[in-house]
Each structure stands twice: as structure tokens, then as C-alpha cells.
Amino acid sequence: MSAARSERGGTGKSLTWRTRLRRDKSLLLMTVPAVVLLLVFNYAPLFGLVTAFQYYDPLDGVRNSEWAGLAQFQQLFNDPLFWGALKNTLWLSLVQLVLFFPVPIALALLLNTVLSERLRNFIQSVVYLPHFFSWVLAITIFQQMLGGAGVLNHFLRQHDMQPWDITTNPHTFALLITSQAVWKEAGWGIIVFLAALAAINTDLYEAAAADGAGRWRRMWHITLPGLRGVIVLMLVLRLGNALSVGFEQFLIQREAVGHETADVLDTFSFYYGIANGNYSFGAAAGLFKSVISLLLIWGANKLAHVFGEDGLYRK
Amino acid sequence: MRQGLNRRSFLSSAATVAGAAAVAPLLSACGGGGGKHKSGANTEQGMKAALPAYVPNTAVPADIPGVSGGSNGAVTDPGFLSYPANPVATVQGVPGKGGSYTAVTPLWGTVPPAGNSFYQAMNKALGVSFEMKPADGNNYNTIIPTMTAAKKLPDWINLPAWWNSNFNTGGLADSQLADLTPYLAGDKIKQYPNLAAIPTGAWQTGVWGDKLYGIPCFSTAMPLPGAVFYRRDLLEAKGITADQVKSADDMMNLGKELTDAKGGVWAFDDVWTYLSIAWGIPAKWTLKDGKLVHKYELPEFLEALDWHYKLASAGYLHPDAIAGNNSDAGTRFYAGKTLIGGGGLGAWNLADHQSGIAADPNYRRGAFNIMTASGTGNPQIFMGSSSSMLSYLNAKLKPEQIEELLAVANYLAAPYGSAEYTLINFGVEGVHYNRVNGVPTATDEGKKDVQATTFPFLAAPPSVISNPGGDQVTKDYTAWQAANVKTLYKPLFWNMNLSMPQQIASADSGQAVEDTIKDCYHGKKKVSDVQAAISTWKSNGGDRLKQWMTDNVLSKYGTGQ
Numbered sequence: 001m002s003a004a005r006s007e008r009g010g011t012g013k014s015l016t017w018r019t020r021l022r023r024d025k026s027l028l029l030m031t032v033p034a035v036v037l038l039l040v041f042n043y044a045p046l047f048g049l050v051t052a053f054q055y056y057d058p059l060d061g062v063r064n065s066e067w068a069g070l071a072q073f074q075q076l077f078n079d080p081l082f083w084g085a086l087k088n089t090l091w092l093s094l095v096q097l098v099l100f101f102p103v104p105i106a107l108a109l110l111l112n113t114v115l116s117e118r119l120r121n122f123i124q125s126v127v128y129l130p131h132f133f134s135w136v137l138a139i140t141i142f143q144q145m146l147g148g149a150g151v152l153n154h155f156l157r158q159h160d161m162q163p164w165d166i167t168t169n170p171h172t173f174a175l176l177i178t179s180q181a182v183w184k185e186a187g188w189g190i191i192v193f194l195a196a197l198a199a200i201n202t203d204l205y206e207a208a209a210a211d212g213a214g215r216w217r218r219m220w221h222i223t224l225p226g227l228r229g230v231i232v233l234m235l236v237l238r239l240g241n242a243l244s245v246g247f248e249q250f251l252i253q254r255e256a257v258g259h260e261t262a263d264v265l266d267t268f269s270f271y272y273g274i275a276n277g278n279y280s281f282g283a284a285a286g287l288f289k290s291v292i293s294l295l296l297i298w299g300a301n302k303l304a305h306v307f308g309e310d311g312l313y314r315k
Numbered sequence: 316m317r318q319g320l321n322r323r324s325f326l327s328s329a330a331t332v333a334g335a336a337a338v339a340p341l342l343s344a345c346g347g348g349g350g351k352h353k354s355g356a357n358t359e360q361g362m363k364a365a366l367p368a369y370v371p372n373t374a375v376p377a378d379i380p381g382v383s384g385g386s387n388g389a390v391t392d393p394g395f396l397s398y399p400a401n402p403v404a405t406v407q408g409v410p411g412k413g414g415s416y417t418a419v420t421p422l423w424g425t426v427p428p429a430g431n432s433f434y435q436a437m438n439k440a441l442g443v444s445f446e447m448k449p450a451d452g453n454n455y456n457t458i459i460p461t462m463t464a465a466k467k468l469p470d471w472i473n474l475p476a477w478w479n480s481n482f483n484t485g486g487l488a489d490s491q492l493a494d495l496t497p498y499l500a501g502d503k504i505k506q507y508p509n510l511a512a513i514p515t516g517a518w519q520t521g522v523w524g525d526k527l528y529g530i531p532c533f534s535t536a537m538p539l540p541g542a543v544f545y546r547r548d549l550l551e552a553k554g555i556t557a558d559q560v561k562s563a564d565d566m567m568n569l570g571k572e573l574t575d576a577k578g579g580v581w582a583f584d585d586v587w588t589y590l591s592i593a594w595g596i597p598a599k600w601t602l603k604d605g606k607l608v609h610k611y612e613l614p615e616f617l618e619a620l621d622w623h624y625k626l627a628s629a630g631y632l633h634p635d636a637i638a639g640n641n642s643d644a645g646t647r648f649y650a651g652k653t654l655i656g657g658g659g660l661g662a663w664n665l666a667d668h669q670s671g672i673a674a675d676p677n678y679r680r681g682a683f684n685i686m687t688a689s690g691t692g693n694p695q696i697f698m699g700s701s702s703s704m705l706s707y708l709n710a711k712l713k714p715e716q717i718e719e720l721l722a723v724a725n726y727l728a729a730p731y732g733s734a735e736y737t738l739i740n741f742g743v744e745g746v747h748y749n750r751v752n753g754v755p756t757a758t759d760e761g762k763k764d765v766q767a768t769t770f771p772f773l774a775a776p777p778s779v780i781s782n783p784g785g786d787q788v789t790k791d792y793t794a795w796q797a798a799n800v801k802t803l804y805k806p807l808f809w810n811m812n813l814s815m816p817q818q819i820a821s822a823d824s825g826q827a828v829e830d831t832i833k834d835c836y837h838g839k840k841k842v843s844d845v846q847a848a849i850s851t852w853k854s855n856g857g858d859r860l861k862q863w864m865t866d867n868v869l870s871k872y873g874t875g876q
Contacts, residue, residue, distance in 0.1 A: 055816075057483075061464055080851070081827055148634020149579065149652070157577045168638050170839070255639020258839045259830040276824050 052283035072284035082285065084260060085268035092264065093242040095174040096181060101238060103182050104189030105231065109223065111190065112197050127187025135248040138184045142176070143167050167253070170261035177249055192230060200226040232309040240297025243289045265289045361525030365496045367504035372512035374405050375732040377779065379793045381536070384800035388516070389698065390536035391800050394793035395731060395781040398754055402734040405509060410722035411442030412715075417469040419462075420706075420772035422449035425763075433742050433764035440738055441723050447769050456482075463487055471720060473532065473706045473772040476520055484707075488523040493708040493717055496527045507725035513777055517702035520810055529705030530724055532771060535778045537796055538699040539803065540598075541589045541659045547681030547791075549654055557683050562690025563593060563622050566655075570631030573654050581633035584644050584656030587623050587836040593688045594619035598697040598806040600864065602874065607807075607865050609857065611828060611849045619688070620835050620842050627838030637837045649674035663792045665782035679787065682795050685802040696799070697806035706773045727774035731781060739770050754783040807874050819863050822856030 021028070047062075052072055054065040076082050107127065114120045130138065144150050148165040156163050166176060204222050213221065247266045254262040263271070265285060273282015297312075304311030379394030426449050427433070438444055448469065450458045456478045462468055463482065468491055474482050484492075497503075504511045514536050521529020545557070553573075560566060573582035594615040601608050610616050626632060633653045635643060645662075647653045649671050663680060671678030685694040708720055729735030737755065741748040747761030757766055780796075782788040815823060831848040834840035849857075 079855075143635065143638060143640065147638055149581075150634075153634070154579065163576070165634060165637075168634070168837075168839070253639070255833060255837070256637070258834040258837075259827075260834075271830075272821075272826055276821050276826060278821050281821070 049283065049287055051280050052287045054280055056280040056283070068280060072280050073288070075281065076284050076288065079272075081259075081263065081272065082268060085263040085265050088261065089243050089245055089264040092174055092177065092245045096178050096245065097238065097242075099175075099178045100181050100186070101235070103186045105193055105227070107186060108190040108193035108197060109219070111194065112223075124187075124190075127190070129187070130184045131188035133184065135184075135246075135252060138180055139249065139252050142180055168256045170257040173253075173257045173261050177246075177253070180249065181246075192234065193227060196227050196230040197223065229310055232304050232307070232311065236297065236300040236304050236311050239300040240293055242296055243293050362519070362522050365500050365522055365525055365527045366515055366518055367499045367527070368502050368511060369513075369515050370505060370508065370511040372405070372509060372730050372776075374403055375399060375730050379780075379789070382797040382800055384803055387698075387801070387803045387805065388536070389538075389800050389803040390514075391793065391796035392535055392537050392778050392780050394789045395779055396786050396789055398781070398783045399732040400753060402732055402737045404734040405729045406726050406735055409440070409442035410719075410726045412719050413442060413444070414716055414719050415444040415446070416471060416716075416720065417446045417448060418471040418769075418773060419448045419450055419459075419469045420473045420769050421452035421455040421475070422767055422769065423452035424767050427764045427767045427769075431764045432760065433747060436738065436743050436746075437770060440735075441726060443719065443723060449767065449769050463491065466491060468492075468709050470709045470712060470716075471706060471773055472709075473704060474529075475704045476700055477703060485523050488526070488528045488707070491710050492528045493710045493712055494526045494528060495530070495708070495717070495721070498717060498721055499527055507721055507728075509725045509728040509730065509776065510721070510774070512730065513728065514701065516810070517777070520700060520702045521705045521707075528707055530707070530774050531702035532704040532706055532773065532775050533778060534702040536701070537800065537803070538701050539660055539696065539799075540592075540699045541657060542682040542685075542795075543586055543589050543655065543657050544648075544662070544680055544682050545655045546648065546651060547679040548675070548677040549651055550681075557681055560683055561686055563590075563688040564690070566590070567622070567626065567629075567631075569655065570626055570629060574631045576630065580652055580654070581636075582631045582654055583626060584633055584636045584647060584653040585641070585836070586626075586655065586657040587832075589657035591616075591619040591623070592696050593686050593694070594622075595687070595695065598809075600807045602807060607861055607869055609861060611825070611852065611857070615688075617842055617846065620832065620845055622688070623836035624838055624842060627836060632837070637839075639837075645670065646674075649678065651675060660792075663788065665785045665788060668782065668785045668788045679791070681791065684795075685799050694802050695804050696802050698803050698809060700810055704772065724774040727770055728776050730776045731779040736776065741765060752784075808868060811868070811872070815863070818856060819860050822852070822860040825852055825857070828852045 015023075050062060051065070053068055053070070054062070055068050055071075056062065056065045111120055111123060114123065146152050146166040148163065148168065150167075153163040153165060166172065169176075200222065205218055208218050208222060243265055245264050245266075247264075247270075250262045250264050250267045251270070254267060256262075259271075266289075269282040269285040269289075273279060273285060301311040301313075305315050377393030378396040381390045381393045383390050429447070434445065434447060455475070459472070459474065459478075459482055462472075468487075474484055474487075476484075479485070499507070499510070510530070513531050513534050516536065517531035517534030518527065518529075521527055521531060523529075547557075550556070550573075555569070555572075560569060570582040574580065596610050596613065596616055596619060599610055601610070601613070627637065633647060635647065636653070644653070644656060644658075645667075648656055651674075663682070667680060668678070671680065685696045687694045706724075708717055712720070726735050727739060729739070741755040741757065742761050742765040744750070744755075746758070747765045748755045748757050750756070780789050780792050828845070828848045831840055831845050835842060835845050
């Protein structure tokens with residue numbers, strides 16, 4: 001890899017920017033629409049962050065709203081509900097990292113061992129499908145099955161057993177939302193791993209098999225190293241998004257388990273900011289989240305480089 | 316101009332009071348953009364001078380006349396059992412003079428195509444060329460601020476009163492909305508007889524700074540927050556009638572008697588919002604020894620919570636209600652999975668009846684009378700706003716244009732059952748509706764173009780109870796209103812549309828407390844947890860809120876009662 005890098009570096013230096021521009025003209029042109037989209041929808045709204053330092057009023061506009069300085073942040077950091085929401089976010093993120101993240105990888109490996117293409121396509125379609133359901137639908141299905149008036153509890157009551165309401169139990173909420181996430185998203189998550197699996201040279205397997213390597217050894221020495229780059233990339237992205245564990249899923253189930261259990265940073269911004277017309281407070285909470293996320297993704301990327309992986313970009 | 320700062324440091328609102336004792340409503344001190352704002356509030360005399368006279372309309376007599384509640388000023392909505400066979404015209408000729416106008420109204424439904432046959436028929440009848448621009452009702456509170464910020468209001472616009480603070484209606488009135496006082500104050504309204512039949516209380520919600528700006532759209536003299544409903548057919552089949560249920564204990568016993576979890580039936584859906592009133596809890600504030608007390612601080616508030624906590628813990632509340640699945644509450648009620656549930660009175664109508672009998676042919680909705688928790692003493696329920704929606708004209712209109720639109724408004728406010736009302740609500744006979752057993756029934760074209768309600772959001776007659784084809788509903792609902800009309804009272808700061816500085820408003824909405832209350836009446840948090848949330852709320856802004864209300868509202872403008 002280091003040889004490749006120096007080679008690229010060499011050509012880069014020896015060409016003037018004008019030559020490079022001419023060489024990459026068509027490539028650059030192709031990126032223009034994406035860059036424009038990014039500028040308009042991701043960078044331009046960044047100026048709205050100034051509202052986090054104001055007492056923003058939509059009628060007065062950003063320009064005429066009263067300046068608040070750090071008052072919104074002061075209020076935010078003094079709010080026990082905010083710290084509760086942060087704690088919930090981190091906890092749920094950790095649970096999902098441990099229990100959700102490995103599932104698509106395992107699924108992809110399993111699916112890869114299925115030889116019949118027909119069967120494989122069928123399984124793939126079945127596990128993809130829930131991704132296209134909305135959260136409302138997914139949660140309704142869970143409630144109909146596991147809720148207090150759902151199938152499970154109806155059965156328990158019919159047979160004179162104690163009902164067991166899983167959907168309103170705050171203590172097992174982390175497991176509930178993770179299982180919902182697995183049900184809905186794990187199938188979709190395997191796509192990227194399947195692509196990486198397809199990219200592994202099959203000659204390697206044949207050579208290893210000829211040398212007497214069994215199924216497990218081939219997985220350990222060929223498949224997993226082949227997947228490592230993608231796994232690390234997904235992990236870096238996941239860590240960077242550690243503070244975004246979802247929104248609708250919590251919004252819908254907030255009443256079921258209570259706000260102290262279900263409030264994550266995003267729902268906190270919504271309920272205590274936007275829903276009350278307290279836009280600046282919500283913006284402050286959002287800005288806080290973004291800054292921490294930036295630090296997380298930067299840290300995770302650094303770590304990936306330390307271990308010799310590409311991370312988000314090649315160093 | 317530092318309007319933001321000024322608006323905040325002042326009280327920006329119109330506090331309007333329906334009923335007898337007029338309290339000086341508060342006006343937006345400053346706001347909007349013109350820079351010529353007057354600070355100050357409505358004065359008692361000023362408001363009296365701005366309000367129009369009230370002349371009841373008797374063009375279409377009701378089958379079940381309204382019943383007065385006496386000193387509280389409430390009157391039940393009149394009931395109509397049949398739709399008049401030959402609707403009478405209340406407006407002579409064509410009101411308009413051929414002007415062209417734009418109008419924006421909220422619409423909860425699919426936007427009908429522009430220039431459709433119904434709009435054409437309306438334009439012809441009104442004698443003006445209207446460009447109707449219905450906007451999504453669910454996002455209305457975010458759509459309108461972009462228009463007001465750009466100072467691009469249409470000629471006529473509907474602004475729901477419950478979003479007054481979002482819209483800064485007080486500031487708008489001062490700069491971008493037309494002052495209607497010169498056209499409508501006192502006896503001047505008599506040239507618009509249908510507008511004159513709108514009750515005074517509703518007009519008061521449109522007064523800002525001693526001037527009349529708003530035209531009430533949906534007004535009532537029976538402004539009730541809601542009621543505790545029950546499945547009358549199923550309870551009566553078990554020998555239970557509403558008059559046997561007189562107290563909270565009776566309610567709890569009903570929970571025990573009616574809940575059959577094994578059979579999938581729970582006695583209760585959420586009732587907190589409407590049943591807690593039985594403990595004497597005020598809308599928000601009450602006065603004790605001349606001092607403001609918030610409802611959170613009242614011992615009866617905690618008592619009510621405790622009872623609701625017990626109701627949920629005892630297992631009498633439907634599990635899906637506990638899970639916060641409110642959108643299916645109607646389905647549960649129709650299917651008989653829940654038998655008692657709280658809700659707004661808007662639910663008591665023909666559509667509800669039709670959905671109910673589709674699920675169960677015997678379906679009949681009933682409501683418990685307003686009660687006290689102890690079962691003794693006088694039951695009381697606070698009034699809501701007299702008109703929840705108002706429309707406003709653009710300040711840029713010329714006087715003759717305003718007169719033309721007021722004449723149109725007079726047409727739109729024609730009473731229930733009149734020829735004008737029939738056109739506005741059902742369209743043209745043979746095109747948009749046909750008479751089926753005397754009942755105007757929408758055709759497909761009518762469903763698409765007319766039932767997507769637009770014109771009544773500009774002006775409409777006072778509300779009536781009418782459910783053509785569902786007479787039982789009309790009889791039940793009017794009877795219930797008549798039985799309860801005397802229990803209404805005017806709460807503190809009634810019809811005062813207060814808007815507050817942001818920090819105060821956050822404390823006023825008390826989101827953290829409200830969340831914990833919800834957890835408590837769902838049996839997930841104890842009353843002591845709510846007490847803890849209340850004391851945090853008090854130190855985090857609740858006490859400041861009380862001080863602000865005392866200084867800026869109570870001591871300046873009084874109680875509004």
C-alpha cells in the first residue's frame with residue numbers, strides 16, 4: 001500500500017493543477033450536482049446554527065432575534081432531563097453496537113454459504129422487506145404481538161397465566177428497541193457486506209482448500225480479512241453516529257415506556273425545543289450533539305488509521 | 316427596529332373577554348414591522364366601543380332551541396333534526412361587485428383542484444373572483460409565518476386563535492391586518508345581519524388594541540373542553556345508566572365491573588384530561604386570597620392524579636392506551652374493547668355515529684354529566700375559547716374592497732339551513748349533492764370539491780347541532796348540553812390570548828411535568844414522582860412564570876372573569 005501511495009504522491013506533485021484539472025475535468029463535472037446538493041442542503045443550513053445563540057423567533061427572523069449568547073447552553077446543561085437523554089442515547093447506542101452491529105455480518109456470512117441461488121435470493125428478499133416498512137408499522141406489529149392486549153398476552157390470559165407486557169416495560173426497553181431494529185434493518189444492512197464478500201477472489205478459497213484448510217479456517221483466514229476494511233468503515237460510521245440512535249422509533253414508543261426511558265437527544269430537542277416553539281433551545285441541543293458526533297467520528301477514524309485501515313479515507 | 320426585544324419585554328397579546336365583565340385585553344405592545352406601533356392594551360371602554368352589536372337571527376328556526384345557562388353567559392347550541400326542504404335566502408342579490416381576491420385557509424384533507432365547478436359556482440353567487448389557496452392544516456403554523464415575515468399576506472386569511480403566539484397576531488394586527496372597527500363597531504354591523512348574529516364573546520377574540528380585526532369563523536356560546544364518553548348501548552344493556560354514576564368511587568366501581576381482560580375488554584381508555592376536572596381542577600390558574608395559584612400547586616390536583624394512578628394500576632385501563640396508542644382509541648371504542656373514554660365534543664357527530672354502527676349496529680355514544688369527585692356539591696367545568704378560529708383582511712385593501720369582502724363575509728355567515736348555507740356546505744343540487752330522503756347527500760364531485768372545506772374558514776354562522784340522517788345523535792347531544800349548561804364557569808384569564816416571552820412560555824407549557832403526569836395516570840410513575848417534577852418545574856421557571864403572570868396580566872388587566 002505504501003508503494004502505491006508514494007507513486008500517487010509522485011504523480012500529483014509533478015503535475016500542475018492546470019494539467020490535473022484538464023485531466024479530471026469530466027470527473028469533476030460529474031461531482032458538481034452532488035456538491036451543489038451538499039452545499040444547498042447541508043452547508044447553507046449551517047448558518048441557522050446562529051439561532052442556538054439567540055432567543056430566536058420565526059416572525060422576527062434570524063437577523064432581528066434577540067442575542068442570547070450562551071444562555072441557551074447554560075439552560076441546557078442545567079437541565080437534568082438533558083443529561084438523562086444523553087445517558088439514554090449513549091446506553092442505547094452501546095446496546096445496539098453490541099447486539100445489532102454483528103447481526104448483518106453474521107447474516108451475510110450465513111447467506112454466503114447458501115449455494116442455491118434461488119434460495120439465496122428468496123431469503124435475501126424476505127430479510128430486506130421489513131426495511132421498507134415505516135417505524136409506525138413495525139412498532140404496531142410488535143404491539144399487536146407482544147403488547148398488553150396483543151397476541152401473546154391474550155394467549156397468556158386465556159390460559160390463566162400472568163400477562164407479560166413487554167412493550168411498556170421500561171427496564172427491557174433497550175432490548176425491545178434493539179430487537180425491533182434487528183427485525184427491521186438487519187436484512188438491509190447485509191447488502192454492503194455481501195458486496196464485499198463478492199469481491200473476494202474465489203481462487204483464494206480454492207487454493208486454501210487444496211492446501212487442506214477447512215471451512216472455519218477459510219472463513220478465518222480469507223473471508224474475515226476480506227471483510228475487515230468494510231467492517232472497520234461501518235464501525236467508524238456507526239461510532240460517528242453514536243448519538244443518532246433514531247427518532248421515530250422513540251417518538252412513537254415514548255408514552256409506552258415513559259419519557260425518562262425513551263427520551264434520546266433527538267426527541268429531547270423535539271419535545272423541549274421545537275414542540276414548545278423554543279427553537280433556540282432545540283438548536284443548542286442539536287449543536288451540542290453535532291459537536292460531540294464530530295469528535296467521535298474524528299476519533300474513530302484516527303483509531304482506524306492507527307490499526308492500518310482506511311477508515312473514512314485513505315491517509 | 317428592535318421589534319424582537321420590544322415584543323418580548325412587553326406583553327404581546329390580545330386578551331379578550333367574552334361575557335359581561337369586560338377586562339382590558341392586552342395588546343401586542345410592539346411587533347410586526349412598520350415601526351409605528353402603539354404600546355398599550357385594550358381598555359374596557361375602548362373594547363366596548365369596538366365591539367359590534369348582537370342581533371340574533373331567526374331566519375331558520377331550530378327544532379331544538381338553545382338553552383341558557385343563566386349568569387355564566389353560556390347558551391347551548393341549537394339542534395336541527397331535519398334539513399329545511401326549501402332553504403330561505405337571507406341575502407338579497409349578489410354581495411360582491413366583481414373584485415378579484417386571494418384567500419388562504421387551512422385544509423385538513425386533499426386540496427381540491429383550482430377553478431373547480433364548486434369554486435365557479437361560489438364565485439358566481441358571491442359576485443367576486445376568488446382565488447382560493449387552501450394550505451395544509453397540519454403545517455399551517457409553519458406556512459403562515461413565512462408569509463408574514465415576507466409581508467406577503469393574501470387579501471383574506473384564516474388564523475387559528477390557538478396559534479396566536481406563533482403568528483404574533485397582535486403584531487400583525489398592528490401592521491398587516493385591516494382594522495374593521497369603522498365598518499362593524501356598534502350598530503354599523505346591522506347592515507350585515509348574518510355577521511350581527513355572531514355572539515359578542517366570539518367577536519371579542521378578534522379585538523386587538525381597542526380595535527376589531529378578526530371575523531369569528533367557528534363560534535359557540537357553549538365552549539366546552541370535552542367530556543367523558545361511554546358506550547350507552549353496552550352499559551344500558553348491563554343495566555347501568557349515566558345518572559347512577561355520580562362520583563369518582565362510582566367510576567372506579569365501573570372499572571371493576573366492566574373490565575374483562577380475558578375477554579379483551581377494558582372499562583377505560585384515557586380519561587385524565589376530562590375526568591380530572593371533577594376534582595375541581597382549574598384550566599390553569601386560580602385565585603386564592605387574591606394570589607395566583609397554579610393548578611400544579613393544588614392538593615386536589617394530586618388527589619386526582621392518585622385516583623387515576625389507582626385506576627391504571629388496578630388494570631382497568633386498556634393496555635394500548637397505556638402504550639400511548641391514541642390513534643386507535645376510536646376503533647377500540649367502536650369495537651367495544653373500551654367502554655369509557657374522554658374526548659373533545661367534536662367527536663359527537665354523524666361521522667362518529669356511522670363509524671360506530673358499522674362496527675356494532677346498536678352503537679350509541681353517551682356522555683356522563685359533569686360531576687364532582689366526591690359526588691356532593693356543585694359540579695363545575697371551565698369554558699374554553701368562544702371562537703377558536705378567526706379570519707382577517709389585509710391592511711392593504713382599499714375601504715371599498717373591505718366593504719365588498721364584508722358583504723361576502725355576511726353571505727358566508729348565513730345561518731344553518733339557509734339557501735346560502737346550503738350552497739357553501741353542499742354545493743349545487745344535482746352537481747355536488749342530491750337529496751336522499753330530504754338529506755343533502757354529496758355526489759363524488761361534491762365529496763372532492765365541497766367537502767374539502769374552504770369558505771367556512773373565512774366566515775361561518777354560530778355552531779349548531781345537526782346530523783341529517785342521525786337524529787338520535789342530535790337529540791342525545793342537545794339533551795346532554797342542556798343538562799350541563801349551568802355547570803360552565805369562566806376560568807381565570809378566560810379568552811385572553813396571552814403570548815409570552817419564550818422562557819416564560821416554556822415554563823407555561825410545563826412539558827416535563829406533563830410528561831410525568833402522563834406516566835402517572837398510566838400507572839408508570841407514582842404521584843410522588845410528579846410532586847418531584849413539579850418542584851423542579853417551580854424552581855426552573857414555574858415561580859418566575861407565576862410572578863410574570865401576576866405582574867403583567869393579573870395586576871394590569873385583572874382576571875378576565
